[in-house]
Amino acid sequence: MTDLGHVRSLGRIVAAARELWPYYLGITLAAVVVAGTSLLTPFIISAATDEVVAQAQGHGRGLQTLVWLAVGVLAAELCNSVFTNVGGYLGDCMAVRLRSILSSRYFAKMLSLPQRYFDSQLTGTVINRLQRSITETTQFLQMFSNGFFPMVITLVATLVITASYSWVISLLLVIIYPVFAWLTALTSKRWLKLEQEKNHQLDIAGGRFAEAIGQIRVVKSFVQELRELRGFNDRYVTTTQLTSTQSRWWHTMDVARRAALNVVFFGIYLIIFLDTAQGRYSIGVMVLLIQLVGMAKQPVQSMSFYVDASQRAIAGSRSYFEAMEETPEPHTSITMDDALSFARDERRGEVALRDEASRPWPVVPGAPMIALDHVDFGYGDDEDVLHGITFDVAEGEHIALVGESGGGKTTLVNLLLGLYRPRGGTIAIQGTDIMTTPTTALRQETGVVFQDAALFSGTIRENIAYGRPDATDEQIEAVARRANVHQFVDKLADGYDTEIGERGIKLSGGQRQRIAVARAMLKDAPILVLDEATSALDSRSERLVQAGLRDLMNERTSVIIAHRLSTISSVDRIITLRDGRVDEIGSPAELATSGGIYAELLALQASASKADRKRLKEFEIRG
Numbered sequence: 374m375t376d377l378g379h380v381r382s383l384g385r386i387v388a389a390a391r392e393l394w395p396y397y398l399g400i401t402l403a404a405v406v407v408a409g410t411s412l413l414t415p416f417i418i419s420a421a422t423d424e425v426v427a428q429a430q431g432h433g434r435g436l437q438t439l440v441w442l443a444v445g446v447l448a449a450e451l452c453n454s455v456f457t458n459v460g461g462y463l464g465d466c467m468a469v470r471l472r473s474i475l476s477s478r479y480f481a482k483m484l485s486l487p488q489r490y491f492d493s494q495l496t497g498t499v500i501n502r503l504q505r506s507i508t509e510t511t512q513f514l515q516m517f518s519n520g521f522f523p524m525v526i527t528l529v530a531t532l533v534i535t536a537s538y539s540w541v542i543s544l545l546l547v548i549i550y551p552v553f554a555w556l557t558a559l560t561s562k563r564w565l566k567l568e569q570e571k572n573h574q575l576d577i578a579g580g581r582f583a584e585a586i587g588q589i590r591v592v593k594s595f596v597q598e599l600r601e602l603r604g605f606n607d608r609y610v611t612t613t614q615l616t617s618t619q620s621r622w623w624h625t626m627d628v629a630r631r632a633a634l635n636v637v638f639f640g641i642y643l644i645i646f647l648d649t650a651q652g653r654y655s656i657g658v659m660v661l662l663i664q665l666v667g668m669a670k671q672p673v674q675s676m677s678f679y680v681d682a683s684q685r686a687i688a689g690s691r692s693y694f695e696a697m698e699e700t701p702e703p704h705t706s707i708t709m710d711d712a713l714s715f716a717r718d719e720r721r722g723e724v725a726l727r728d729e730a731s732r733p734w735p736v737v738p739g740a741p742m743i744a745l746d747h748v749d750f751g752y753g754d755d756e757d758v759l760h761g762i763t764f765d766v767a768e769g770e771h772i773a774l775v776g777e778s779g780g781g782k783t784t785l786v787n788l789l790l791g792l793y794r795p796r797g798g799t800i801a802i803q804g805t806d807i808m809t810t811p812t813t814a815l816r817q818e819t820g821v822v823f824q825d826a827a828l829f830s831g832t833i834r835e836n837i838a839y840g841r842p843d844a845t846d847e848q849i850e851a852v853a854r855r856a857n858v859h860q861f862v863d864k865l866a867d868g869y870d871t872e873i874g875e876r877g878i879k880l881s882g883g884q885r886q887r888i889a890v891a892r893a894m895l896k897d898a899p900i901l902v903l904d905e906a907t908s909a910l911d912s913r914s915e916r917l918v919q920a921g922l923r924d925l926m927n928e929r930t931s932v933i934i935a936h937r938l939s940t941i942s943s944v945d946r947i948i949t950l951r952d953g954r955v956d957e958i959g960s961p962a963e964l965a966t967s968g969g970i971y972a973e974l975l976a977l978q979a980s981a982s983k984a985d986r987k988r989l990k991e992f993e994i995r996g
Contacts, residue, residue, distance in 0.1 A: 527668055
């Protein structure tokens, strides 16, 4: 991205928060007052200086004049202090509102992206980008709004006033800025490249940190604490080395910038001193010019700080906008308008999402509940893992997907949920192609229990009601009883209000899985997908939950991925997958004698030999 492109990205951020114009206007007006009072003070001091000289020579206007001039300085300084802080207050409020808007838009974007985006991203990296990019950008804009506007107004006024006394001094002051900008441009290109490399290292370190903390039990059980720490520190060592190179380059160039400024200001002060000595200026005018030059000098000296902060913001905004430019999944139900409405604390986005989710699925009379027609699929640029998958599932029918690891069973489930788009062929629900309808409506039709129970921090009640936040306590308890959750919840001190920790870490694997089953029961969708839903349960819990699942599956179209005979023996049909292709389709009785995958699975489960048990495990790894 070019330097112009980086600057444009800052403009895009400001444009994204154009609704904050009242803050911008208030900050600008405060800046005008601050600049005016800042400029008024040198004139009062100049007048006081001439009055002091006059009184020392015996022809002044009296001490009362000096008192009123001192009062004038006090009034100007007090007014300056008040409006400086008014502008600072507005800048602080604007910055936090801007952070809210940018963060909401980023989160909305992440929620709208297809699953394939997250397949290639570390969760910690996604989070670190939010924290780093938006923090650096909003901090710069806050500093910019609080200090830059008063500085520019003061500078312009200073140049105009100085020109009325000496065009030569004003011209020298004007020359300073293009010289400084040119030297800064020489610095920036290399500085930005190093900053981007640093951000890359920090994002990787942040991603790994989140990943290791999220799986701390694995890290500890394999005694890999030092390895994780070493890898984490290596990223920061690289960052330190890059910072050393970057800082050395920046400060070397800053010496050149400041040296150029020192030469120019030497010429300005020399002119003022010589002209005053030759009687062209009074002592008061000399004091005025020195103060005005000092006011013009301050922005130049501050420019390094502004440029440094802006470069960080520009580099940070680059990764932010790279993420924001990602293509959302087709027919996504969440938009940037939703993010803005939530950032304003409005409910329009919430209503829109609820209306989208409640919209009835378009039904073609007589069509099967699920129909796959020559579906091909592969991840990213890899080869296809599914080839010409074709089968139908009637309304209310129960089917099981059986196959070895990598056979494509879970991939099929992901396609049914619209998490990925097929490369070829079509997937239809009740006769409607799922690629032509909003994903929210599609997923509202499907209840799913994954092999890995994915819970959220919060209470047991909140996790069960995740798909139906408006569910009553009675409804929650009813499904909890059916899924064998109520039995252990009733023994907890806080009951359904028990906090379960991140991803349900305070619960056992079986308890987490039963809550996930209850969550799917409460959603009450017409299509049910069970992806090894009972694999984490002990035999007793499995029997209890299976009873609830049979009740839930009654008159519902169900797709089951499982290997235990107790789970798949009662389905209407079994579809076996081999190497990403449909191998056999038939009832459990038909496939039991066909010699295919299901028949092999039956034989392996009936066998007690060590070799057969090892072979059985190949089936029990989710495909």
